[in-house]
Amino acid sequence: MSLTERIASRFSKAAQTYDDHAVLQREIGQRLMERLDYIRCAPLTIVDAGCGTGECTFALARRFPKAKVFGIDIAQGMIQQAKKKRRWFSKTRFQIGDMSALPFEDNSIDFLFSNLALQWVDDLSSCFREWQRVLKPGGLLLFSTFGVDTLKELRASWAAIDSGTHVNEFTDLHDVGDALLRAAFSQPVMDAEWLTTTYRDVPQLLRELKAIGANTVKAEASGGLMGRGKLKQLMAAYEPYRTEEGWIPATWEVVYGHAWGSETKAPMAKRDDVYIVSLDEPGSSK
Numbered sequence: 001m002s003l004t005e006r007i008a009s010r011f012s013k014a015a016q017t018y019d020d021h022a023v024l025q026r027e028i029g030q031r032l033m034e035r036l037d038y039i040r041c042a043p044l045t046i047v048d049a050g051c052g053t054g055e056c057t058f059a060l061a062r063r064f065p066k067a068k069v070f071g072i073d074i075a076q077g078m079i080q081q082a083k084k085k086r087r088w089f090s091k092t093r094f095q096i097g098d099m100s101a102l103p104f105e106d107n108s109i110d111f112l113f114s115n116l117a118l119q120w121v122d123d124l125s126s127c128f129r130e131w132q133r134v135l136k137p138g139g140l141l142l143f144s145t146f147g148v149d150t151l152k153e154l155r156a157s158w159a160a161i162d163s164g165t166h167v168n169e170f171t172d173l174h175d176v177g178d179a180l181l182r183a184a185f186s187q188p189v190m191d192a193e194w195l196t197t198t199y200r201d202v203p204q205l206l207r208e209l210k211a212i213g214a215n216t217v218k219a220e221a222s223g224g225l226m227g228r229g230k231l232k233q234l235m236a237a238y239e240p241y242r243t244e245e246g247w248i249p250a251t252w253e254v255v256y257g258h259a260w261g262s263e264t265k266a267p268m269a270k271r272d273d274v275y276i277v278s279l280d281e282p283g284s285s286k
Contacts, residue, residue, distance in 0.1 A: 004074065004098065007120050007213075011052075012077030014213030018053055019081075021211040024197060028254055029056045029115040032144045036063065039258065041140050043067050043110030045279055049099035049131070050074075050117020054082030054092070060113060061089045067110075068279060072097045075213070095277055100127040103277045104134045107265065111140045118145035119170055128183035135261035141185060146170045147192055147253030154205070154250065157237035161230070165217055173255045185259035192255045198247035202235045205250055 001009070011018075033056065044067050048057040051071030061069045071094040073079050082094045097103050099114065100121055112131050121127045131141060150170045158166040173192050180188040199205040209215045226234070242248050 003122055008074045008076070010215065011073075011075035011213035014211060015053065015075065015077030015081045017211045018078070018213065019055070021208055022052070022055075024195070024252060025052070025116055025212065026055060027195075028144050029059070031254075032056070032113075032115050032142065032256065033059055033063070035142060035256065035258065039140065039142070041111060043140065045109050046070065046111045046113060047072060047102065047104065047109050047134070049102070049112060049114040050120070051082060051094070052078050052117075054085055054094065056113065056115050057082065057092055057094070058085065058089055061092050064111075065091075067091065068093070070095060070104075070277065072099055072102060074098050093277075100130050102130055102134050104279070106133055107136050108279060109134045109139060110136055111142070114143040114145075116144055116146065118143060118176075119150075119168065124171060124176065125179045125182055128179050128185065132183045132185060132261060132265075137261055137263045137265060138186075139261035140258065141180075141261070142258045143256070145176065145255050145257075147255040148172050149194060149251055149253035152251050153238065153241045153248070157202075157234055157241075160237040161233045168217060170253070171255075176255055176257060180257065180259050184262040184265075186262055188257060188259035190255065190257045192253055195252045195254060196249050197252065198243070198249050201248060202238050203231070205248065 043064055046060050046064060046067050046069045048060060048069065048071045051057045051073045054071050057069055057071035061067070069092045071079070071082055071092065073082070073096065076096055079094045079096050086092050086094065095103060099117060100123065112135055118124065118127065135141065148170050151167050155167040158164070173190050177188050177190045199208065206215070238248055
């Protein structure tokens with residue numbers, strides 16, 4: 001099974017419980033939306049790349065009632081959950097798709113939004129080139145992703161036990177900015193903040209990661225399954241991080257970015273590898 005298939009499978013399995021556990025994702029999504037208060041834009045076509053169950057997709061539809069808003073996610077289960085909630089948002093559409101191969105024509109999208117999805121992309125530069133392709137000249141890109149300090153306590157605790165890969169490596173803020181420039185985005189702005197969530201114990205942290213589908217390790221040579229003995233070792237290694245109040249912390253470095261589509265785009269080759277969604281056909285992606 002490929003990485004893409006593994007990620008899609010994990011998130012599909014987590015789809016029914018996702019909204020109950022995705023507190024951090026909702027909070028960051030709200031903070032990302034608030035950044036629109038300081039950006040002038042009036043988009044008529046919007047893509048929410050990696051939309052999950054549609055929380056931000058619907059928020060975008062409320063903020064821009066004249067716009068057509070398309071939610072794209074690789075996980076069928078997530079799209080199914082989103083469609084169940086879309087009854088009051090007639091201009092929203094949901095489509096299963098890879099955000100690194102979007103089903104839209106060149107230069108067709110006014111605003112591309114993505115909340116906490118880029119960390120699952122295998123080739124960041126390629127994904128940004130794809131986003132540049134679909135954005136209109138001067139179109140807005142606004143996104144969040146996780147940075148290098150994310151889950152640093154869990155990563156260090158695993159490293160004290162064995163040399164396997166148990167926690168994903170996340171991209172440095174500066175490398176994300178460099179990838180935007182390589183993809184010819186204009187005026188990229190990057191910043192980050194650090195948030196901490198707390199848990200009773202390590203098993204609760206691991207259950208929460210599984211409940212939102214975030215327990216997929218991208219590396220081919222991952223640490224594999226964990227038995228009771230290994231779990232006890234992990235709990236012991238994590239113990240020095242426990243707070244005075246008795247909680248174990250998990251750090252999340254949240255990277256935010258926005259940029260603008262290039263005003264001078266080179267001609268692009270015709271795409272034959274993905275199904276193209278019509279922006280004008282009402283039932284195209286129901």
